[in-house]
Amino acid sequence: MRNLRNKSFLILLMFVALIFSVTPMGVFASSSTTYTYALDDQHHYVQTQDAYLPGQTITNLYMKNPTDIAIDEQDRLVIADSGNQRVIVYDPISGEIVLQIDNDYLSTLNPADFGLDPDLYGPEVGKKAFATFELPSGVFVVREASGYLGLGDIYVADPVATTVYHFDKDGNLLELFQKPDAVMYESSDFEPEKVAVDKAGIMYIVSKGTSDGIVQLSNTGVFLGFFSSNTVNLTLREQIQKLIYSDEQLENLGINLIPPVFTSVFIDLENHVYSSSSGIKVENLKKHNTQGANMLADIWISDSHLSDLYVDNLGIIYTADQGGWIDVYTNDGEFIYSFGTTSDLSIAGFFKTLAGIAVDASGQIWTVDSGNSYLQSFLPTEYAQTIYSAITHYNNEEYEIAIEEWQQVLSLNQLSILAHNGIAKNYLQTYEYQLAADHFKIAGNRDQYSDAFWEIRNMWLQANLIWIIAVTFVVTVSYFILKLVDRKHKIFDPLRRVVQKTESVRLISD
Numbered sequence: 001m002r003n004l005r006n007k008s009f010l011i012l013l014m015f016v017a018l019i020f021s022v023t024p025m026g027v028f029a030s031s032s033t034t035y036t037y038a039l040d041d042q043h044h045y046v047q048t049q050d051a052y053l054p055g056q057t058i059t060n061l062y063m064k065n066p067t068d069i070a071i072d073e074q075d076r077l078v079i080a081d082s083g084n085q086r087v088i089v090y091d092p093i094s095g096e097i098v099l100q101i102d103n104d105y106l107s108t109l110n111p112a113d114f115g116l117d118p119d120l121y122g123p124e125v126g127k128k129a130f131a132t133f134e135l136p137s138g139v140f141v142v143r144e145a146s147g148y149l150g151l152g153d154i155y156v157a158d159p160v161a162t163t164v165y166h167f168d169k170d171g172n173l174l175e176l177f178q179k180p181d182a183v184m185y186e187s188s189d190f191e192p193e194k195v196a197v198d199k200a201g202i203m204y205i206v207s208k209g210t211s212d213g214i215v216q217l218s219n220t221g222v223f224l225g226f227f228s229s230n231t232v233n234l235t236l237r238e239q240i241q242k243l244i245y246s247d248e249q250l251e252n253l254g255i256n257l258i259p260p261v262f263t264s265v266f267i268d269l270e271n272h273v274y275s276s277s278s279g280i281k282v283e284n285l286k287k288h289n290t291q292g293a294n295m296l297a298d299i300w301i302s303d304s305h306l307s308d309l310y311v312d313n314l315g316i317i318y319t320a321d322q323g324g325w326i327d328v329y330t331n332d333g334e335f336i337y338s339f340g341t342t343s344d345l346s347i348a349g350f351f352k353t354l355a356g357i358a359v360d361a362s363g364q365i366w367t368v369d370s371g372n373s374y375l376q377s378f379l380p381t382e383y384a385q386t387i388y389s390a391i392t393h394y395n396n397e398e399y400e401i402a403i404e405e406w407q408q409v410l411s412l413n414q415l416s417i418l419a420h421n422g423i424a425k426n427y428l429q430t431y432e433y434q435l436a437a438d439h440f441k442i443a444g445n446r447d448q449y450s451d452a453f454w455e456i457r458n459m460w461l462q463a464n465l466i467w468i469i470a471v472t473f474v475v476t477v478s479y480f481i482l483k484l485v486d487r488k489h490k491i492f493d494p495l496r497r498v499v500q501k502t503e504s505v506r507l508i509s510d
Helices: 002-019 236-244 247-252 382-395 399-412 417-429 433-443 446-463 465-489 493-504
Strands: 036-039 045-048 052-058 066-071 077-081 086-091 096-102 138-141 154-158 163-167 173-177 192-197 203-207 214-217 223-227 262-267 273-277 285-288 306-311 317-321 325-329 335-340 354-359 365-369 374-380
Touching: 036 417, 066 138, 066 365, 077 138, 138 262, 154 203, 163 192, 203 262, 273 306, 285 317, 317 354, 325 354, 335 417, 374 382, 382 399, 382 417, 399 417, 417 433, 417 446, 433 446, 446 465
Parallel strands: 066 354, 138 192, 192 262, 262 306, 306 354
Antiparallel strands: 036 045, 036 335, 052 374, 066 077, 077 086, 086 096, 138 154, 154 163, 154 192, 163 173, 192 203, 203 214, 214 223, 262 273, 273 285, 306 317, 317 325, 325 335, 354 365, 365 374
């Protein structure tokens, strides 16, 4: 399906390549260079209005293979600049790096200040390096202070240093967490690639190559267990083959029984935990409850190779795909639209390797391209803002306003399945069941159409209940009266003789 969309970019790519210089500038902006796709009622991609336009492309930060991005409470960008072994905080308004955490600072720290034996650490051969970055790959920023966490605290995951670092907003190292010493974790490697932290300071860590699940550590570094895990969904044929064949034979058949690993983890302002995975036959996007179960099960996911995800202040979910696509979902996991593509050309809106994604308070999307080593931003159009506003009003139970805004979306795109579903959901809440059923039918939403139709039938039954009872009573009483009369006067004998005569005909009897 992605290939079909990529073909549609061929002509556009050639045209844009003639317009834009392939030599990157420091900061520049452009008009739309990619298409936006939504779904029709048959779950086919259809081109729709532009949801986002390229904003800034920032190439003068001298990054090298950046892998992750987060946004603090001041809308500043916190970036894991892996290749340069540093974490930077960039202010897009001033255009300056306001904070840099690197090994020049970390090398000055004393292990004794962190409760460690200084004799075990140092530059000498055979000793460990203390608190130095090797490959900082994941960053997370605390956007709401709690009893344990400070506003703007920064967590950094480094798989090569096998460490998670905890800094305050000024870049001072507060804590570092390495492989837990729990017996349950002895056989597992600790190579943290991504990290997220809830309001209690509990860390959720994606460890490289770990298929057991997301590593969960307490705020003191105690191993709490594996939070959630991926499962391999096998077809009936593959399940039978699993019972019959050996592991080597299954491998030769291309049947992989090892669950796909997680690629990212995120915690929103409501303390909900989200995760992304890369692989087929797996729930690639999850919103977890407190037990780790997926609350977005049975939803349609556009991509199978997610690299990162982010949830904005409104609860809108954004995912980054390794193929250069950005997908957007509602807080309930309903697909909204998709845009982007991959290319080796330095063109605004195109990616070489889309590694990380984040969204600021204004709804502007920020991405890091590890292949091109620069930042790109995307500005929401009026079309996108109206959709998000309608979703927000629905969540706030402001149904009449939400209906008006969904109708504005329909005025821009009469075939918007999302808009028809959105209008229908609001009509359900305002008891306009017939209107809800009409819009669900247009959207091809069979399940919720059935819900609306059941309500229509229920209302009809309630409105006609007295007549239904009266007719049932009259029919029942009439039946017993006629039965008594027939028993005494045989009034139905002529009818019975006709039936017997008819049944005696051989053709009818046969």
